[in-house]
Amino acid sequence: MSEQFEQGVAALRNQIDARISSYLSSCVHCGICAEACLFYTETQDPRYTPIHKIEPLKKLWKTENTFWGKMAKSMGLIEPLTESDFAQWEELIYDSCTLCGRCSMVCPVGNDITYMIRKIREGFSVAGYAPDGMKEATKRALNIGSPMGVTLKTLKAALAHVERDTGLSIPIDKANADYMTLFSSMEIVNFPEYIESIAKIFDTAGVSWTISSKAFEATNSGIQIGNRDAAAELVGRVVNAAETLGVKYVVSPECGHAYTAIRWEGPNLIGRAYDFEVIHILELLDKLKVEGRIKLSGKDDTPMTLHDPCQIVRRGGVVDPPRNLLNSVADHFTEMQDHGVMNWCCGGGGGVSANERAEPLRLKAFDRKKHQLEELGVNTMVTACANCRIILEEGLEHNEMDTEVVSLTELLAEHLQSGNT
């Protein structure tokens, strides 16, 4: 048994708290969670049943914490957790779970299965059982500052572009600004329109804002791979930058897991509350609209629907702002049948999009979204996560569908009434 495996088991043991103990004690093996998971519904493969994905964690708990388990282990009836369990389950916990949280909404005994999958990854990543794509993304995030290898130079080039196009100047490292904004690498590389949009909106609303040259990356690969130390390091960089600049708020961008990372997990990772507050860009835009600081004009009569990013809505609690905002610029906004906190995931969250070997399964799981769109018959899908956007576009292209994917922030910027003061 290798030492690294031992450390992985120890890390896993460390995750077993009252929540996990109650969940494992309560599970009635009804399998209802399977029906909530897109990896099961689209493949009908029982191995993709959410609770089955945490089997190694259950085995550890059972053999160390329950009467029958301890007895069976001492009599040699069940073998303890082995390295081959890790090898076999790696695909299940990384490739077939986006940490979307949908299973946790339907379990009759109330188990937060997603929480357990997030936690079992801690043990697996320590033991070295994680997909190469995610390991490398985490390494790049720690060494370069971005999972995609985006550097300050790349950001500055993108910002220069935005400044040229808009005629606005973008404040960098401005001390005591109200808001410090973060971006996901994907926005910087693939969707600079997002940066342009918030520059315009903030200018119109007279928002005092800045970007830190020390910490502009919002994503957190440590959270996805399940490595507490890496996750804490990445959060710590943002916290240091924000507290050094003395900002009041840090703005989490149109990215799902970045919000979970900085808003909900962050303080627990670094072991203290922040000196600033975290606000999601959609919450901020909704607030600016309600306060009358931005005015939106001209309603779009294209039929539109909304794809809820799991980590912002179901796991993040930003449920109403995207709806309020979209309704204020769209005349024909219709919800998919399962929406809001019961939406279906795009298939690429939780690090799955950084895991190349998971691509065929992810495209299969996309059938769920395809079905939802076909059922609704709407060809414009608005969303608020750069990762969802890429994954949705890939899925649509793969299925030769002509649905357009639009960023909510960008859509709002198009309807911005300038000089409304």
Next chain:
Amino acid sequence: MIGEFIDGPLWYFSITAFVIGVVWRIVAIVRAGLKPDLSIARGSAGSGAVRAIFSRFVPERTVTTRSRLQLIAGYMFHVGLLVLLFFAQPHVDFIAERITGFDWPAVPHWVFIVTAEFAFAGLILLWLHRVLNPVTRLLSDLDDHIGSILVFLVMLTGCLALAQSHESLRLLHLFLAEVFLIYFPFSKLMHAFTFVMSRGYTGATMGRKGVNA
């Protein structure tokens, strides 16, 4: 006599083992500990917990459409069992005499019969589903089957005892109920208590985030 043993010492032993076992399990769960959440709450953890404890009795659309059989069978069995357990005349008398010291109105005989039929049908359907459906077959272990079979036997002997009003059937029923009580704390049957904790923990976490779970 074996009858006196079942009616006397074994009853006291089993009910004691049940109470101590259940408390032990619950204490063990709480003692596994929970770190305080340092993020700023958007909503209330307390009301989120209370909400989830009750709201999970009403299933989401995903469950009502995709797991309808299990849902109906599950309610048939559990509601039936609950009624039989606390409102069958012999149980009311037994509990009043040995535990509470007071009684309450029991359901009429015909209600008992109908309820028992629902409970049996529900339990059998759930068990058939368990062995036939690929997902539940993969998840199930020995404990699941022992739990179901034990409950089934307790219910069966109970009905027979009532129908035949034969002392030896009554003793057999009591004996199986005692085995059930002793087995309970070591098994998945604990879900009857721990579901409150699971729903509460999840509801609290989601409630802080402002999500109704």
